[in-house]
Amino acid sequence: MQKKLIGLIDDDQPVTLFTVKNKNGFEISCMNYGCVITKILASDRRGQYENVVLGFDTIEEYGQNAKYLGAVVGRVAGRIKRGTFRLGENVYNIPKNEKNNHIHGGAKGFSHVLWDATVLEGKEETTIEFTYLSEDGEEGYPGNLEMKVTYTILNERDTLSITYKGICDRDTVVNVTNHSYFNLSGNLQRDVLDHELMIESSTYLELDEEFLPTGNLVPVDDTVFDFRKFRKIADGVDSVHPQTVLVGHGYDHPFLLEDNSGTIVLTEKESGRKLIVETTESAVVLYSGNNLAGSETMRGEQVRNYLGVCLETQGPPDSIHHPHFPSSILLTGNEYKSTTIYSFEVIID
Incomplete structure (x- = not known):
């Protein structure tokens, strides 16, 4: 376990980088700014540990971080239509920070x-516990929300477990996730188009022209949204399906997980890396990086789609406007809790 001061942000507040390495060589780096995961070193089939997430080198770059690389996003991940919602008799107006809509919790x-x-x-694991008080009215949300996010790394296995907990003194909405971008080729050697993905989901959510769920639950059968067997990311990029074209040729869609939980598996055959994602959540948003390209560079690489x-x-995003979706409402005094486990393995040929 190492701690390192890496810079100052927000009126000269210190930012600390935490690095945990287990006995195998598996390594996680994260910081107390946005709970950002800056680096994950995972083994390929040759035993070579390389970085498998996108990230920047400096705190100044993370101060912008318009693509939310590695960050925890909330109070509510995804978009909220027109930046408004009703809870009981009260209507709340929250910032419209993406055109006409609210996204990923607001400006900050x-x-x-x-x-x-x-x-x-501990003897078997190391945990970094992050806590934050989101005060009543912050980004327009009601209630004082006490949040705790824990990153736990096992000593014997190449596994990262993330648990989110929250409790609020007023009824509010909470839907938190981590926004890491994975690239299992290692050190950005290749893009993710040849990555193969499996999701235990028979239904995805249709999106409108602003990438908001329409409310329609669409069967994946006989479409490029059927990941019940391994499918390449490239299938969606090359597809002429109206939904993949809509979001910039690829995926930016929520998938409902079977029985409100499920397993997600991502592989990259050339490196031999495999990522297994297990979650207590009811959905997963698959984003294939369709709109990453810009003027930014990332560790010497031009950022590209x-x-x-x-x-x-x-x-599911924008569930506050769709009563038939699993709810994001957190009642006063109740605990919000969510866990996702990321296990890194090597493909056995």
Whole structure:
């Protein structure tokens, strides 16, 4: 376990980088700014440990971080239509930070603020515990929400477990996820188009022209949205399906997980890396990096489309406007809790 001051942000507040390495060589780096995961070193089939997530080198770059690389996003991940919602008799107006809509918790949300951090070291695991008080009215949301996010790394296995907990003194809405972009080729050697993905889901959510769920639950059968057997990310990019074309040639869609939980598996055959994602959440948003390209550079690489893929385990976006979706409402005094486990393995030929 190592701690390192990496810079200052938000009126000269110190930002600390935490790095945990287990006995195998598996390594996680994260910081108390936005709970951002900056690096994950995972083994390929030759035993070579390389970085498998997108990230920047400096805190100044993370201060912008318009693509939410590695960050925890909330209070509510995804879009909320027209930046407004009703809870009981009250109507709340929250910032419209993406055209006509609210996205990923607002201008700062959870992703662009400093969290308190505590390291808990045990015999079998190391945990970094982040806590943050989102005060009543922050980004327009009601209630004082006490949030805790824990990153736990096992000593014997190449596994990262993320648990989110929250309790609020007023009825509010909470739907939190981590926004890491995975690229299993290692050190950005290739894009993710040849990555193969499996999702235990028979239904995805149709999107409108603003990438908001229409409310329609669409069967995946006989479409490029059927990931019940392994399918390449490239299938959606090359498809002329109206939904893949809509989001910029690829995926940016929520998938409902079977029995409100499920397993997601991502593989990259050339490196031999496999990522297994298990979650207590009811959905996963698959984003294939269709709109990553821009003027930014990332660790010497020009940022380009399809350089990473997000697997955002969460409740369905904009559920506050769709009563038939699993709810994001957190009642006063109740606990919000969600866990996602990321296990890195090597493909056995």
